[in-house]
Amino acid sequence: MKKLISLVLALVLAASLLVACSSGSASKSLTIAVPNDTTNEARALLLLEANGLIKLKAGAGIAATKLDIVENPYNITIEEIEAPQLPALLKDFDYAIINCNYALGANLNPVKDSLIIEGSESPYANILAVKAGNENEPKILALKAALESKQVADFIASKYDGAVIGTVESPTDGYDASIDYDALNGVKISVAASPTPHAEILAIAKDILAAKGITLDIVEYSDYVQPNLVVDSGEIDANYFQHVPYLDDFNAENKTNVVSVSAIHVEPLGLYGGKQSSLDALKK
Numbered sequence: 001m002k003k004l005i006s007l008v009l010a011l012v013l014a015a016s017l018l019v020a021c022s023s024g025s026a027s028k029s030l031t032i033a034v035p036n037d038t039t040n041e042a043r044a045l046l047l048l049e050a051n052g053l054i055k056l057k058a059g060a061g062i063a064a065t066k067l068d069i070v071e072n073p074y075n076i077t078i079e080e081i082e083a084p085q086l087p088a089l090l091k092d093f094d095y096a097i098i099n100c101n102y103a104l105g106a107n108l109n110p111v112k113d114s115l116i117i118e119g120s121e122s123p124y125a126n127i128l129a130v131k132a133g134n135e136n137e138p139k140i141l142a143l144k145a146a147l148e149s150k151q152v153a154d155f156i157a158s159k160y161d162g163a164v165i166g167t168v169e170s171p172t173d174g175y176d177a178s179i180d181y182d183a184l185n186g187v188k189i190s191v192a193a194s195p196t197p198h199a200e201i202l203a204i205a206k207d208i209l210a211a212k213g214i215t216l217d218i219v220e221y222s223d224y225v226q227p228n229l230v231v232d233s234g235e236i237d238a239n240y241f242q243h244v245p246y247l248d249d250f251n252a253e254n255k256t257n258v259v260s261v262s263a264i265h266v267e268p269l270g271l272y273g274g275k276q277s278s279l280d281a282l283k284k
Contacts, residue, residue, distance in 0.1 A: 091275070143205065
């Protein structure tokens with residue numbers, strides 16, 4: 001009987017230790033919030049993979065979701081959150097991967113405050129986009145030339161100090177020699193944009209166009225949906241807030257027909273600390 005009691009007690013103790021160990025392991029799980037739109041979630045997961053924190057299924061690429069994680073050595077939990085909400089919710093998670101425009105809008109410096117950041121070779125350049133068929137309208141070409149100017153390139157370099165990186169290889173004086181600017185005198189161009197950095201960059205283009213009598217009306221939006229819808233409907237002439245993979249996915253899902261006119265800058269995606277102030281917790 002004593003041997004039986006001892007055996008039972010040993011089994012109970014072993015089970016208790018197993019539960020304790022299991023609970024301890026679960027408690028070490030760290031949560032990383034990522035954008036919930038298809039392309040930016042994939043971009044965030046690719047950033048984690050590039051830094052050795054997870055491994056994705058072969059070929060997942062820019063369509064990857066958290067379901068494509070095949071190796072998770074640090075027991076990371078991925079939470080999908082609407083991109084504009086991530087800065088405000090950062091404190092609720094161990095970490096969050098935030099788009100540069102929303103980070104800047106929340107006074108987070110992508111270069112100084114991020115714990116991990118995309119390199120300048122990122123393929124996700126932010127674009128000027130219009131409704132298909134309007135790409136060669138004189139006023140659109142005028143806006144394109146203004147955004148591709150040396151004035152804009154210099155502003156991006158000095159204002160954002162590496163947090164936003166210009167991609168125009170040969171900036172011009174801001175004007176297109178093929179355009180009859182006299183015919184555009186008095187014309188208004190409307191463009192939808194997120195507040196930071198797009199509307200700030202557009203303000204430089206606005207001055208360039210104003211010198212030719214063209215008014216640039218910058219309409220700010222805080223989300224990623226309406227800017228494409230208002231361009232597709234014709235309510236707004238152009239928008240400036242997104243990259244091509246996002247636009248392609250948006251067009252496919254919403255049956256819109258918005259196209260890229262020019263790539264202007266890259267906003268490196270970054271991982272920021274919330275409850276954690278460093279990457280140390282991820283490496284334990």
